Amino acid sequence: MRASPLLLVVSFLPLAAHAGETRCWFEGGVLVVPAEVMGLAGDYVLDTGAPHTLMAETQAQGAGFAEVALRGDIRLAGLALRDRPVQVVKLDSRLRPLPTPVAGVIGADVLVGRVLDVSFAPCRVALHEPGQAPPFAHAVTLPLVWREGRPVTAAAVADGRRAWAGDFVPATGSDTPVRLRDDLADAPGAVRHEALYPYGATRPRLRALSFAGDLFEDPASGLTAKAELDAAGEIGAPVLARYRLRFDFVRGELLLAHEKGPPDRSGGP
Template sequence: MRPAASLLILCLLAASGGPALAGETACWFENGAVVVPAAIGGMAGDYVLDLSAPRTLLHETAAQRAGYAETALTLPVLLAGQRTAPGPVTVQDLDYRNVGFFTPILGVIGADILGRYVVTLDFAPCRLDLELLGSAGRPRGRGLGVTVVGGVATVQAAASDGVGGVAGAFALDTASNGGVRARGPADAPRQKPAGTLPALSLDGVLRRDLPAVVAGELPDGVVGALGVQVLAGYRLRLDPAAGRLWLTPVAGHEKGPDVSAGP
């Protein structure tokens, strides 16, 4: 359930035109996705946070209710105390992204917005921090190398179906209820796993028998996406300017019966 206080504060900030400072906001898990209070233009409400989405999307129902008839808009985004300059927002029918959510989802905050910041995401409790690029210190350790492919940040991983395998660039999907997501129908919901992936190797850790979602577009050159059932075992810190992703294991989540040290 979304925190009403956070949404109220967000609405007040949107109306007052507050300064764009680095900030943070509570988020929450719903239906296997990270959901945040945000506003596109004057449309404040619940938005899915999706690092694997190249573009920020607005539900056509919300756009029409606000008086917009176009499918391509130029609007500011307010998220975690940060207000962006007006930029491209794509209007789409997002009914398929609303499947299974308790409250209506107004849109998707994508990598075109999130890539402007150093993003830190904690999953338990859920919290999103945004820092201006170049202003943040770096955690200890080397982190994983990040390559932007088709507008989204990716890291190297490898997957196997037990017969063959594939390795390459995997996006970070904070909006799919599974361990991994493969390319599938653009309008299919991401909340119902369609099968099981026998093995996934990420940063020297081998995971077995992960629920797999087959839904949604991925940019050319992106092999697949890592879902929340993998990502929630870590604190994520993504610094696009540095080209690094730091994954800090959360106690009690990094090891389990189907997780082992990789080769």
């Protein structure tokens, strides 16, 4: 049965890699990287749309951490990021769809003032300090600005009757192609409305998403709570995986180039 439409209302250690670069995995529709947080090495979701770095409560307890607010070092893609805040939270619902255990989420707070390169085919992540990023051949440049600890850029959506443009969070840790803030959209007739939210089972179809000059027709979608997002919505990893990406948080730019081949397990639109 076709899903209800969404209507607008308005591995522990990486394989051999260059310094500043690591392999990654595109699992369960999200980007996963090997990293070390507070001395705990493991696989972490790398989420440009998450304002904070998180450690799963079960992993923190197993490592002997009793506090919920920690500070310590984070090692990612060959860089050591010193004295970073880490929050301990329950992540069961978020991590359940992943086929292997994940220790937490690397958030946008460790990316501020740096340059992040992401390629999905093959999957590689590189993190550069200011002035150290190599040239990046790209086709499209979009402005990036920070809002409530998240980067946002422009996109547009349509439900077949109306189209609307706004600021969206490009989120490599979101497993849904596009999500809209719940005061801007709804899915009439949805049996369990709460299942429309992140990590829920219901994925209604939106008529179209326009992003970086490309049109994505009939993408799977969902809602996100207004209280949790000061933007129109999120563009998730299944859409972002169509590109090679440079998040240049120094210049405030998102650079995109089309991938030469399809990513593995994309969970695409």
